[in-house]
Amino acid sequence: QSESIELGRPLTNKHIKRYCIIDDLKEIHVKISDRRCDCQCSNRETTPAFTSVLTNAQSVSRNVAITFDRVVVNIKDGYDTTTGIFTSPNKGVYNFSSTVMNAQGQTLWGTETVLDLFPEYKIVQRRIDALENDNKALKVEIDALENDNKALKVEIAQIKDKQIRPAFFSTLSKSAVLSNSNKVLIFDGVKVNRGGGYNPSTGIFTAKRDGLYHFSCVIYGDNGKDVGYQLNKNDSLYVRGYSNTGPHEASSISVLVELKKGDRVYIKHRHLGSDRGSYWK
Template sequence: MRSAAVFLALLLCLQWTWAQGESGEVTGTDAETEGGNRQEEVQFEIQGVGAAHDQSSSQTNISPDIWAELKELRDMAIEQKVELRNSKSKIEKLEQENAATQARLTASESKNAVLEAKMSFYEGVVKELQRENMVLETRMSSSENEVAELKRENAATQARLTASESKNAVLETRMSSSENEVAELKRENADRPKVAFSAGLTDAGPVGPFNTEITLKFSKVFTNIGQAYSPTTGIFTAPVRGVYYFRFTVWGGRPSAWMGAYLYHNEKRMTLSYDYNDEQAYVSASNALILQLEKGDVVYMTLYPGSGVFDDSFNRTIFSGFLLFAL
């Protein structure tokens, strides 16, 4: 009975030791100290049990298996202690890792707070840029519309310019043609002789009457370009082949008398202009011809027989002619 009580007490001590190891309420140093004390107590109890066994071995026969079990329990207690120490080391290491992780988490949270602040700032910047982008897009759209309008206006202007250039080209062509014609006319005019004359008969008053025809010598020369008219003979000689214009006027101042004159081309009588002057009156006659003359042909005027003409400083009787164009 006594051996059984000792065995029961040893089991209770071991159970309490395991409970203390599993609770984790003691520190590493305390656990070592307490574990050492407990080991001494267990050894002391085992020794006591052994002493009690020695004292009672002679009285009571205990089974040898009990001692083997006690030894096995002691070995288990030692293994539990080693495992407990390893667990303590792992726990301390985990606590250190947890502290480092906590520090990293705190740093990460701080960094996240900074990043969130930056993100909030950048979101504001992005919103502002978006607003500015919308304004720029609006301005860009307006500018594109203006550019399109300018392009349309430019196209219209270009079309008008092209039409104007085409018209200018036509005008330049016509101008060039006109200039060529003018130059040709100038050359022709330069090559064509310039012939024109105009002369009055006399300042002496009446001329005639005579019984036969006489050549009228218009001695008062007003114009004689080309010197084709001779005031000495009263004859116009054509310097070139061409078409000529001739005009004359005769005036009479004798009452009750005839007034008249002929125009000749070479020996051919071309026209007669005359009139009768009654008492106390003045008469005049005019005529004109366009004649084609060969070079050297002559044109002149003669007094109608039995008639007279009159001229004075008022140039009442004149003879004129000029070249229209050469042939």
């Protein structure tokens, strides 16, 4: 049968009698400790153990230890009834349990500071905390170094790109039939393509960086045919060229072009007309 005991009210004789089982436990403990019993446990007298109860209700305040003042068992005298603190006499793993009851609807918070009994654990824990902080600092430093490394790689790539002067030389692998005024002449026979700016699949050169570029082109009209062509910068006409009628007539253009990164230059076919004299250089 259970009965509530209010905090702040001392235990009566009635209550003590109802908890006489504690005395029975003490008697059993004495019997077990007797060397004449059949139990042959080698560490029964050396293992620290204690059991203590509260004989009078206590009014407790924050961060104050509750003193269980009536000792039932206290092997190795680890428990102090005046302070309510157990001090471990031996190094090892301990099991603790407690039962606390409050009264009059008040809230009672309890904290177990078992690890406070092991100062060596605190030392190790402080070392672990310090190592974790060092590890965090190292991670921050590693992240900063990785960012610096990425920035250096970009800078090195830019330096290498500046050291490589773009240049290309390409020819027609076979004669081209020009029937479309918008057809780009694709010089597919690449001999040199330093920097990879020229695309032999499209016939277009794309500037990899800003600069002043020089382009030259030679066009020969087969069988004495007139050939009109032009050099474009992006989608705009830059200069025209013309291969005159004759058995072995050829035409060439040579130009300087200011380009920004991403600008495109290419040769395209054009119909001949009255504008032969414009854009000639």
